[in-house]
Amino acid sequence: MKQIAQYQGKLLNHLEALYRPGERDLAIELAEALGCAISDTGFKGDGVDTFLAVHPNPDDRNGQNNVFYMSQVRPEQLALEDRLRRLSADSDFAADLDAYREAARTKPFGVPHFSLRYPSGQAVEEVAERINGGLKQKLQERLHLRIFRPGDGDAAVGNLIQGFLYQDVIVSGSFLMGQLIELQTQP
Ligand SMILES: [Fe+2]
Incomplete structure (x- = not known):
């Protein structure tokens, strides 16, 4: 299967999502139940914890495309x-x-x-x-x-x-x- 990085055109690349304080593990559990794979971006920004990247295709964990992010609500x-x-x-x-x-x-x-x-x-x-x-x-x-x-x-x-x-x-x-x-x- 082609990887998303091979696609050179414009696309809708990511979505920014949030979870409540104390619900990071629950958000991960739900995303995994949806069949997605999770990786930790290591990026914290102004948040209290790192941003998680959620990959709809576990075989292609591109951190910038075909992904949505989850971090704790501000x-x-x-x-x-x-x-x-x-x-x-x-x-x-x-x-x-x-x-x-x-x-x-x-x-x-x-x-x-x-x-x-x-x-x-x-x-x-x-x-x-x-x-x-x-x-x-x-x-x-x-x-x-x-x-x-x-x-x-x-x-x-x-x-x-x-x-x-x-x-x-x-x-x-x-x-x-x-x-x-x-x-x-x-x-
Ligand atoms: Fe729809």
Whole structure:
């Protein structure tokens, strides 16, 4: 298989994601359940810990391309998230948040997400088994995996298995709003 470094054109090269304080190991566990390999970049920047590189293709651990990074959320975002969480005690806010989360779990196609490509539907089913095993027991309501299979009435693409994982362990945005990760196969 060609390595990503051999591709010379422009591409979407990385995504910056975060985990909560104390959840570095959990983020690693989830990324590995997704079938990714992790390497430590050794880069700390302004963070408290090093950035981890997550490689969707374990056979090609290019540190700059086809990768997403994970590091601990910064204090500025944590302060904002804490403030929003306190506000969410308000019943109108809570209702809106519940509605958003329900949409993310059930109607993911218009909800912000990033997507990982898998070689087959079987590979997506294997991820589902890992996610729905020990991780689901550990994370419970923080983890929702919806698999669209051929023949499902609301599937976007009729002949593909497509998964949407909604969770708040690894986010490239708000922990409060959570992060959808798509698991996509291609014909
Ligand atoms: Fe998508």
